[in-house]
Amino acid sequence: RKGELIENYDVAGCYILRPWAYFIWEQIKAFIDAEITEMGVQNCYFPLFVSDAALHREQTHIADFSPEVAWVTKSGDSDLAQPIAVRPTSETIMYPAYAKWIQSHRDLPLKLNQWNNVVRWEFKNPQPFLRTREFLWQEGHTAWATKEEASEEVYQILDLYTRVYTDLLAIPVIKGRKTEKEKFAGADWTTTIEGYIAASGRGIQAATSHHLGQNFSKMFDITFENPQTKSKQYVYQNSWGITTRTIGVMTMIHGDNKGLVLPPRIAKYQVVIVPCGITASLSKEDEDALIQTCKDVEGKLKKAGIRVYGDYRDNYRPGWKFNHWEMKGVPIRVEFGPNDKSRSQLTVVLRHTGNKSTISIDNCETKLHEILEQMHKDLYIKAKAELDSHVVVVKDWAGFLKALDNSCVMLTPFCGDSSCEHRIKQDSARDAVVEEGAPAMGAKALCIPFDQPEKLAEDQQCCHPECKRKAKYFTLFGRSY
Template structure:
C-alpha cells in the first residue's frame, strides 16, 4: 500500500476537484432558488414568505429533487466542506423509524448490536488489499493529531470488514460460538470523486452494517435471504416503494463475496433503476483472509473456516422514497414513516368572530387533537398567527403531511371535519364521533394506495423483451428491460457499450448536439423469472454474443 498522500492518482484528484466545483455550483443554485422562489397565497398575510417548488418534476427532475429536499426541511448543505449534508429532524425521524422497525426484526434472528471504532490502520488495509482496492480513491486519511504528525496514518472507515474481522477470529474458538451475528448503526466516509447528491451520493452517510459468521454455507444462505426480505419490507411496508428481489451477476456482485442478493427500486421520472439494499454471502473468502476458523464438529482434530455474511442499508432509502412519491407540490410521505401523519388546521376564523367564540372553537380543536393522539395518530395543530389557511395548506403539502384536517365553525355545527389527502388530493368529511377510528383507517388506506400506485408503475415499466432492436427504444422510453442473458461479465460490458449512444429524450449539450445516453447495466437476476426461456436453447439477446442464455436478467440505466 502506498503512503497516504499517494493513495489517489492524479486522475482521481482531478475528478475530485471537478466534483467539488460541481457540488458548490449545485449548492449555490439550490440556495438561490430557495431565496427567489416565493409562491403567493391568495388571502395570505405572509405572501412573500411561503417557499414553494418552482421546478416541474417532469421538466427538470434534478433541480426539482434539490428543491424538495431543501424546502421540505430534510437536509441542509454543509457549506464548510463540499459533499457533506446536514440531516434535519424530519429526515432523522424517518431514519429512526426504519432503524426501530429493522432492529426489532433482526433481534428475533439473534442479531446483537455492537459498535466498532471509526478508524483503521494502514496495516489492516494492506491485509485486505484486494477488497479495499476499490475504495482506495475514496479513503479519507488522518495524518496529524494536533500539531504532531502521526507515525502511521489512519483511514476513516469506508466499511468495517478490516476493523471487525480480526476480532471475530479472536472471539470465535469453537463451533459452539456460532452463529455470531453483529450489527452496528454508524456513519462511513467515502470521499466521492463524482458529483454528490443528497441521500443518493454523499461523502459521509448513515447506514447499518451487519456482519455474521456461520458453520455452513447453507446456514449462511438462509440468513442472506431472511435479511433481504427485511430490506424489501423496509421499502414496501414502510416507504411504500416496490422493489425487485434478485441476485447480482458476477460482474456486479460485492467484491470478495461468494454471491450478492439485492433489492432493486425504480425511479419513473427518469426510468433509472437504483440499488436499494444488498445482502451478501461472503463464503469463506474473508474468514480465510482473517483466519476465522473453528474445529470441524464432524472431523475431530480438523479445522474449517467459517462462512460469513454482510448486509447493509443506508440513508439512500430516503432519497428513493422522495423520488418515487414526490410531486410538483413537494414531498409526499407514506403515513407509517411521517413524523406528522395528520395536521389540524382551523379555518373560518374571521375578524368578526368574538374572542369568546374563537376561544370556544380552538378548545374544540384541542379536543380533536387529543382524540386523535389517543387513537395513536401522530398529529399536530397549526395555530400560527398571521398565516392564512391557504398558506398553511401549501406548507403542509410541501412537507408531505399525509392527511390534512380542516375544522371551521360550519364543520363544528355539522359535527364533522373536512379532510384532504396529500397523495391524491381527494377531499371529504368525517363525523367527529368517528374520528378515532376513521382517521387511522384512512391513513392505512393512503399507505396501501401509495404502494399500489408505485407497484403498478414499476410493473408497467419492466419490459420482458426477446428482440434486441427493441432494447434501446425501451430504455429511451424510461423502462428497464428483462432479457435472456448468458451472465458472462464480458457480455455485460459489450451490451453497455452497444446501448450507449444518442437518445431522443436526453438534453442538448452546449454545442447543440444531443447528450450521449447512458449505457445499460445489469441490475439483478430477478428471483421472479418470466416464462419462455429454455435453458440450452434460448440464445443470449446480445447480438454480438454467441452463447446461450442462462437466465432472464434485468438491465437498465441506473444510479
C-alpha cells in the same frame, strides 16, 4: 430542501439531515432493529478508523473501494507515521476481533450489527440521499459454522429489507442476485432489491445482502474447531446493509410537483390540524371554542396512536399553512372552521390525491386510521403500476435500445459473462439523454431476478448482437443511480 428534509453543508457531497428526515430514518431503524433482535442479532460499535494494513488484507475487497477511501494523514501540524482510513465499510475493522472471539463451534453463530456512519469519497455527482460522501446505515456481520445456515440468513435479511420498502415506504422492489461483475467486492454472491424511479427512468439499488463465503475468514484466520473432525475449520460469513438512501428513493417515487408525499407509516405527523375561518367578525368566545375543539380532537387522535400536530400559529394564514404542510408531505390535513364546528365534523384533505371529504368528530380516530391504511395501499398500488409498466421483456438488441430510450428497465436474455456485460453498458450509452446532474451511462445489470419472466428457449442467444454465447437467464438491465 423546501420539504425540510436536508440542508446543504460546506463540504461538498455532505448534507445535514433535518429532524423531518431523521424521523423517517428512526422509523426504519426501529422496524429493522426489532426484527433483527428477534433473529438473535446484537448491536455493537466498532471504531470509525481502520489501519492501512487491515484495510489491505483483502485485496479484491479494497480494490473496489480504494478510489473512495478517505485518509487521515495529519494530526495538527504533524504527519501521522501511518495514514489511517475512515471506514468505507467495516469488514476489515470487525473481522480481526471475530478471529479472537471465535474459537469453538459453541461461539457460533456470531451475529453483530452496527448502526453507524461511513464515508465514501464519491467522485461522481453527489446527490442528496442517493450519492453522498457520508451516509448513515446499518451493517450486519454474521459468522456461521455451515454454508447452508449462512445462505438461509442472506435470504431472510433480503426479505426483511423488502418489507422495509413495501410495509413502511409503500414501494415495490424486485428481488434478485447481482451478476459476478456487480456483486460486492470479496463476496461469493450478492442478493439485492432494486427499485425504479419513474421520473428519471432509472433503476436504483435499494439494499443488499451478501454471502461472503470463507473469503474473509481465510484472510483474517477466523476459525473454529469442528466437533466431529476435531480439525480447524473456517467460518462462513455474511454481511448486509441498508442506508439513508431509502429516504431518497421514497422521495423520488412518491413526491409530486407540490413537494413531498410521505407514506403514513413513516411520517412524523400523519395528521395536521389547521383551524380556519377565524376572521374579525368571529367573536373571541367563538374563536376560543373553535381552538379548544381542535385541541380536543388532537388529544383524541394522540390517544388513538395517530401522530398529529395542531398548527395554532396566529402569524400565518390558513392558506400559507396548507401550502407549508403539503410541501412537507403530511398525509392528512384536517381543516376545522365554524361551519365544521356547528356540524360536529372535520374536513379532511388527502395529500396524495387532493381529495376533500368530511367525517364525524365522534368516530374520527377510527375513520382516520382507516384512511391512513388506505393511503398506504394507494401509494403502493400507484408505484407498482409505474414499475410494472416500465419493466419490459426484450429478446433482441433493437428492442433493448428502444425500451431503454423509453425510460424502461429491461428483462433480457444474458450470458452472464462480465466482458459482455461491459460491452452492453458501453454500446447502450450512445446519445443517452439524462436529467441535469445525473450520471450519464449506458444500461448496467441491475440484478438476475429470482422471479424469471419465462423459461428460456434452449437456443436463446445472449441479447448483445456480437455475443455468440447462449443466454443463461433473464437479467434486469437499466440505467441506474
